[in-house]
Amino acid sequence: MNGILKNTALGIQHVLAMYAGAVIVPLIVGGAIGLNPEELTYLVAIDILMCGVATILQVMSNRFFGIGLPVVLGCTFTAVGPMIAIGGEYGVSAIYGAIIVSGIFIVLISGIFGRLVMFFPPVVTGSVVTIIGITLIPVAINNMGGGQGASDFGSVSNISLAFGTLLFIVLLYRFSTGFLKAISILLGIIAGTVAAVFMGKVDFTPVIKADFFHMVQPFYFGTPTFEWAPIFTMILVAMVSLVESTGVYFALGDIVGKKIEKEDLSKGYRAEGIAVLLGGIFNAFPYTTFSQNVGLMQMSGVKTKNIIYITGAMLITLGFIPKIAAITTIIPESVLGGAMIAMFGMVVAQGIKMLSTTVSNSQDNSMIIACSIGMGLGVTVVPDLFVALPSSFQILTSNGIVAGSVTAIVLNIIFNMIPSRKKQV
Template sequence: MQEHNPSNTKDFSLGLQHVLAMYAGAVIVPLIVGNAIGLTPAQLTYLIAIDIMMCGVATILQVWKNKFSGIGLPVVLGCTFTAVGPIINIANTYSIESVYGSILVSGLIVVLIASFFSKLIRFFPPVVTGTVVTVIGITLIPVAINDLAGGQGAEDFGSPVNLFLGFSTLIIILIILKFAKGFLGSIAILTGIIFGTVIGAFFGQVDFTPVAEASWLHLPQVFYFGTPEFHFIPILTMTLVAVVSLVESTGVYFALGDITDKKIKGEDLKRGYRAEGIAIFLGGLVNAFPYTTFSQNVGLIQISGVRRNKIIYIAGGMLIILGLVPKIGAATLAIPGPVLGGAMLAMFGMVISAGIKMLSRVDLNKQENMVVVAISVAMGLGVTVVPDLFSALPENMSVITSSGIVMGSLTAIVMNAVFNFKSIIDPRNI
């Protein structure tokens, strides 16, 4: 028995590292939506807890590869930020019941179109997937920087204390990566977050109030917010959100396939898309939000070098427990924002590196490929830096136009189709 304990402890630590990497991103979506549509504290507590629990369920569904669903890669799912604007709009224009009616239908639609969508794999050659992964990393850097500085809109944004905490966390991670070997090196992010939080406590930046206020047990409830309502426009909107998430997920699948030395085929994509659709549908039943793959966990796998699916199963189990026992989950909210920002800077940077590594196998001596990469990265970064670029266009288009990841990804797909048309219609790629 003693021989297994160290291994179990290590696996637990690696799983916890994944949870901490995605927790803030998963919690922020229900927080923003709940406040924007006027939920009561009790409703908001339910929403956060159920979303965390369903993130775990969705993750396990995706890692569990079977004949029908599951990509079988070490992928972590969380609430998609793409859905925030549309959900708020639907809830305020129609009702919160309409939000969940549209989520349920969109989940079923994703399951139904998975087979067709997976046949589009020829539109995702390395020049596209490498560009998409690079764009994902680049467009997420501002999120890390904002958190490192204290959070967008914070009164102490960019204060010396925040900058010290953020960069101290980053430096600790870099020191561990440079000098630590084996297991300690693989949990560099977790160690950096722990040390950063301890340092933050000395500066009064750690608040355990959420832990004291959280309940011990929180069970899921079917249709907590009422019987779902079904309206055409909300359903169309949430289906578009789901399709956009599939495009993002495709880039992550290929990045993970590259990291784990597994060739991703159309059948793999089909199972991955189905798992995502099932997760969206199940989430809708208990009034959670749509899910997508989380890029920060890809960066974490790249940094740690640990690619085992077992670690992701452990992380998924932890998320389910955190959702059922909010008091434990609330403890992660005590981690100062700048500390998470410093850790995310390292992880998102590694996502960029993964994209560049994929592009290194592309023939960039061909001007067509150079143009695809150049314009797609420029578009993704441009929309991220100037988010109001397309604000004069109809509001229903904001699902696509407001996201640098989506605009960069779609630009890469379309431009590759235009500049490399012959390779797309080549029967060998179909």
């Protein structure tokens, strides 16, 4: 009995470690594309459920899929900016059409992705992650003011809540250790929401109206549509996520003492592709490995897959309870905005960290970074730059993330993969 209670407690700890990341993505994306409270509740609930499904698909191992390591999967932050951009230009149906195709793409290339990794060295992946983080910052700033178009945008109450939440997160992150530090963003959002309740800025109606139980529904937001630009964007996101996951697989292999072979990687990629495909079908998100749970595993010293199975089961159970999902939808925009500054800033910091060694080792890489980030940020600020070009070409220039990513990939080929005349001599 003590063993069951201990395993359950460890499973809850893993749920808490990834919960903020799991719910913040649907809240940001759903709010940005204009979902109503009922739709937003469904989006949060199905995302939590699919996090559990994706985790179990990856932890189990058979001949076709699953890396068989104690890894937790959640929705990738890398997809937030692209999904918002796609939803704004093409509608919600195009988001899920693109996710479905990207999932199929991952499954198809899972066996040969090792060869494609050469096109995604740190200079490329670091540039892409940095661009994504930079393009998300305006979303955070808008939310800090109360949300785009809010009648009280920029009010003292909104600004106070936003900066109060951010300050709470920073102080908790600075002066706490271990698990408290790991969930500082989640605790900051809770503290900000409690403060907002006393300020009369929280409406509990969505929680009251939400059901205690619901069944999942494929294509909840309608039949998916397939557009070239969104598909290309989400495939890029999927490739970057696979590169990030590869690092987590090797880190976990080292922690549990398992040598990761090529076949293990292929099965891991395939499980991730199936999870992304299911995410598209059930109107959730692309999924990737969560490194915060790897850190928690190192801290706790517990490395068994059984704990992660319990975590996955808990997430699936929570996903069937809209009442719990609805609680997250009442968080004020300004509170989310304060938390987003920290989260999206960390995305930028992660990108810079990935780039730090490439800059010091190569001036050519500095040029790749400069041009790709400059192009990504420039197209984001001035999206009409390529409006006169043919629509087929605008697939590569439709948003800053795609433009910057393509620039990074092409320049990496030019500078690092095509032998120069000087090197041939």
